[in-house]
Amino acid sequence: MANQETQVLDEIIVSSRRKMLTLGVASLAGLAVGASAIRANAATAYSDSDILNFALNLEYLEANFYYLAAFGTTIDVANTASMNAKALTITLSGTVGTAGTVTGGSKVPFTTIPAASYATETAVEEGKHVQYLLTALGSSAVAQPAINLSTSFATLAAAAGIPNGASFTPYDNDNDFLVGAYIFEDVGVTAYHGAASLLTMSANLMAATGILAVEAYHAGLIRTAINAIDPTGTSIAEYTNMISTLRASLSQAGLLGVAPSAYDSNPDDYGLANTPVSLAGGPNVTATRITDADPTNVIAFARNTTQVLNIVTGGGAVSGTTETKPAIGLFFPAGMNAGPNGFK
């Protein structure tokens, strides 16, 4: 279904394929460049609160997805399932910005214990992340923005080229839920990773590091589950490659035309396709790709806020080489919420 969002996505995919621009950081020189590129795209007067609020927007998104999939309710409304799982019922105490509603989502009719138990565990943990950030930010916490958990998945799936993508929903069965979860988890890793070096207070850094680790556990969990179900990549594992390609394109566009020579020529997002590796100088052997990382040094990718925004808004954060502010689209139909110097 063509609309403004899909047109933006289509243009980005086409232009990115033509340019074959990619992001990667392979050496310390590259790291230094990467770090300054991350800083260059951040507001000059940001604070730790701005960074944590950016994370809070993402946690609102993830937590609601998992609560809806696992329990059939949003994070602020308890039901029997959420209470049985001892998931927090979040008082939406954030006030900065414009409060919005969550649309879409429904309880997945799970039939397999692994997928069901992962959904339940992850929902509980993401709820705690929301609460942690709300408590830490206090009166500076942003309100939960409008969140689209209904049509966003089909829009993304179609843009990624997933078969029958225009009718994709993550809520109809175990495997589709895993694909829906895949859309978020590696993004969470890259977002917290990008934010880590920007935080100034040690306590905030420690918390962000600890949440980064959990996001990576979640991503590893989902990638392991999908790989186990489809080790040869004929179904949902192949979809991860498509989603990663799309995310890498959106992420690259978020770099606002920064010269590709500054980065290695590899994308900043990998699906589950196997890859050849050389062990201790030996001939290439086949390896899985449970870990989503830069293959030249196997360090997880980091993204700046523009890159992350461009992914979660489906291309709404950039227009060519200029930023679009506020970034609006896809999961955030009214954009994120932020303080006056924050990221949106």
Next chain:
Amino acid sequence: MDKLSTIIKNPFSRRKFLAGVGASAGAVATLNLAACGGSGSGGPSSPTSPPPTTTTYTDADILNFALNLEYLEAQFYLYAATGNGLEASDTTAGSASPYQTAGTVTLGNAAMVPGLPAAQQDILNEIAYEEQEHVRFLRSALGSAAVPMPDIDLSFFGPLAVAANIVTSPTSFNPFDNFDDFLVGGFIFEDVGVTAYAGAAPLISAAGVAAGYLTAAAGILAVEAYHAAYIRTTLTANAIASGSGAAYPPIADANLVETLRATLTVGNSAAPSTTGSDETTLTVPPNLTTASSIVPASPTTAIAFARTVNQVLHIVYGSATVGVKSGGFFPSGANSIFATTTA
């Protein structure tokens, strides 16, 4: 690229130890753990004379500490995947390192895990490659400051398994003999790797942050978490498929490893999944409405745990003794200014 040596020479990057690494006077504790310690003789290691209570360290010291752990992980996974270890050229000393001699690997049972189907061999290949690349990255980042590989004892899995009450004889546990035992062997390291990087990241200096070392450490931390998630998820899924934890003993073995690690973690020896513990027990969800426990994290905040350098050493030395400078997987100690446990 030699930014790190520039930072080492810069006095502004030197700082005193933060709390948790330096020991306070008189805080020497001994725990009597049979069969822990490198000799396998059944007694605790003898403490050395108490080390200085404070010292200064650099970003290079932090990265070199991580490098010691990566040497250990890389050797384990490479042997499991190929039957061979790191190339010699990946173990040598940087020209400016105070440690100049690369160690040797005591193999024990180390060998290529036999007869794996492609799907499992591919996993071993991935993790081995990634740990190898971590070794190479840290060595490249450290340049002339890189420490060489210390002596590594891969026969310690046996005594460790005895200490954990997994088996009664050290010859009865071999993480190289099949995939399930490999999962338990890898499990010993992976959550520890996450907590080690989580504890080390906030110690990097401001200059190190600007140079990208925090980003690098955080990025390696994430990869360790991907690895740990793979192992924990696979153990859990195998138990679910077997019908129960009782029907799949490796998951209970992993939990025994957690219990042992908790015991060794001086300063937080709370049993797994009890208040304040740094470990989360692996559970086997029995139905469609029970959560799994893949992620080791605080039950209050769902934030992952962090360990101090000392706590990591206690685990890899297999000793809760303060003042210990070697043992366990590092029979000659880590090549690190942190090598002696001070708390």
